[in-house]
Amino acid sequence: MSSNKQNEIALAAVKLFEQKGYRATSVQDIADAVGLQKGSLYHYITSKEDLLMQIAHQAILQFNQQLQSILAEDISAREKLERMIRAHLTMSIENLETTTVLWREAFSLGEGPQEVIARMSDEYLNLVTQILTEGVANGEFQVAEPRVTALAILGACNWVYRWYQSNGSLDASDISSVFSNLFLNGLLR
Amino acid sequence: MSSNKQNEIALAAVKLFEQKGYRATSVQDIADAVGLQKGSLYHYITSKEDLLMQIAHQAILQFNQQLQSILAEDISAREKLERMIRAHLTMSIENLETTTVLWREAFSLGEGPQEVIARMSDEYLNLVTQILTEGVANGEFQVAEPRVTALAILGACNWVYRWYQSNGSLDASDISSVFSNLFLNGLLR
Amino acid sequence: MSSNKQNEIALAAVKLFEQKGYRATSVQDIADAVGLQKGSLYHYITSKEDLLMQIAHQAILQFNQQLQSILAEDISAREKLERMIRAHLTMSIENLETTTVLWREAFSLGEGPQEVIARMSDEYLNLVTQILTEGVANGEFQVAEPRVTALAILGACNWVYRWYQSNGSLDASDISSVFSNLFLNGLLR
Amino acid sequence: MSSNKQNEIALAAVKLFEQKGYRATSVQDIADAVGLQKGSLYHYITSKEDLLMQIAHQAILQFNQQLQSILAEDISAREKLERMIRAHLTMSIENLETTTVLWREAFSLGEGPQEVIARMSDEYLNLVTQILTEGVANGEFQVAEPRVTALAILGACNWVYRWYQSNGSLDASDISSVFSNLFLNGLLR
DNA sequence: GATGAATGAGTATTCATTCAT
DNA sequence: TATGAATGAATACTCATTCAT
16 A cells, blocks of 8 residues: 555655755655655655645644544533643644644645635634633633634644743643643732 | 835835745845845845844844833733733734744744844743743742743734734734733633 | 766866856856756756866876876886876877866866865876986986976976867877977977 | 056956956955945946956066067077076066966957957967077077977966965076976986 | 946756656 | 656846946
8 A cells, every 4th residue: 555655755744844844845855755766756745735735634633623522522611621722732742743834834835725724723713712602601711702812822832833842841741731720720829 | 325225125025925925935026026126136135034034133122122121110020911911912913914924934044043033032931931930929920830831921922923813803902901811810710 | 877968968068168168158058058958957967066076077087097007117217208298198189178178167166176176186296296206216317306397397288278279280199299309308409 | 547546456356366266256356355336446447357358468468578578689599598488487476466367367358358368479479489490590409399399388387377386495586497407408317 | 436226137056846668 | 666857937146237426
């Protein structure tokens, strides 16, 4: 099956896109990384852009699926939010390269593909917003602007790819606790 | 004076970099935008990369200066944080193109310049962290991990360039209030 | 085999470099000469400079190898010098374009490559000097300054690319005889 | 008078042409060297090429004039040759930069100017040849091919710009003696 | 005399993609 | 499936020269 090679290519591409950026990565670079000739690569990929799209799409899809399964659970809004934050940060950090490519490089996609990613990101935002409105509805939360609040939470979580270092002292779980505490209780004593 | 033309060029570059991205913007595009021949542009700029650097550097500098003057004020930590958030969001939104270029395109800079920007961003992070530790010291705040908490706040604020739309219902001031409330009081009722 | 095309390119380059000079020859010129697109050329060459280097290096290498095999022979110093002059002039004239490029254009190389050529030319000079000192040692020659004398002989021989015309009345062999007679016997009756 | 500035420019150009080569020297480089703006330079020069032509022309002219005055003297052919060699080498070494530009860079001139230089060089060659035929006529020399022999002598002398180093142990006078001895007496004991 | 803005043609090199073998 | 030759458009940047002020 070619799926093996295809996967190998995608992995190599993610690593290169993360390191050098999508534009600065040449098809030659990817071919070198998997030990193929540039021409041979095109047996497995449609185009360099499509390769990026596959990576980004797969990434945002996993985020969405993960969050959907959390929303389906029968737990309090507070617990949903905590799990969302933990799951989001864990996935971001465990797949740091992919996440970096998703948030940093998807802008290099053409209009069409870019919009697909944007729509899925929006969907994700809606799910987070839903947790907040749920919490408001059942009296757990006080939120004046659920959508903007969701954007604040997401911004904080998504910014992680820019500063997280695997050699740092805090792991995904630690960071999740700090974030949850901040968003649930605030800074004020 | 050449400062006029130079400014015109920088403004055109910011606009183009924001719209198409740095890599996808050609020197020709910039020349066209200011009505000069490609070659003539080089009377005013050193290189395309340097142009980006000037833009990014100027942007992060303004953020830093603004925050420094807030820190110098004789007000509570809480008030400092509120002002920081308001100033940050206001500047981000009033100069949305520049801010977008700063956070999205600086990665395209070469190692040296990129590090300069990174160092200045770090400085900004330190200032925010300082507000938090100050608040902890005088009993205003409860913060377990000031640096990570600062990164959360900054992430939320910096993510704004990705979703803010000038035709939206909320302006910088509205968003600042939402953010401040979230970070100070948390979601829990 | 690509060696064919590569050779064709080198030959075309030599001809063009000789006619117009290295700087005045564009990559486009070379591409046109071999019937390729400018971009296609880069399958075969690393850079225009590298192409020049290959040509110059190959040329000086052949000079050196030729002289080394003469020095290895068990003949008198006088005969070595005569053979050296004959071999040098013959090679210069039979490969006049290459020799011209070697002596006239190698200066356009960057520091590193230029030094490589310089070192090999020096080696050649040393070999000629060796013939002279050998002749002095066994009483054949009288030479006060072997190195400067070698430089005089080499200068005379290398200057040939500047005046030799294939339609002239003298061939390489004739010129060799004249040179040998001059250097061995001098002008004085 | 502008002749001052004009001279300053020519001197700066010679130095730069010698160091970097004519093609690699920009008009900007020359302007910088004399503390003028690029545009201002054109009050003093016609074109970059003309500047090179002036330098080369002046140089070859001096060689010719010098040799002509030697030929006019009432001395033996042998002495004429010795003086020619001494004068040629002295001028070459005392004006090493100019001489280098003459022999190395004149090829970059356009067809017309290049031919002017070539014709003057030819004239020089003729004068040297004349010394030889004179020496043959009065029984001082034995020369089968005066023109080729003259080319050998000139080649040896002109090659000097390629190897002479001012920090070497031999000065122009020393080298002249070695050359004269070689050409007059030959190597053979 | 001096400036510096403007030109416009020119340069080497890169690169994603195609396709015959 | 794999190759590698070929494309052709694109790219940032340079430079000698002109000219209005």
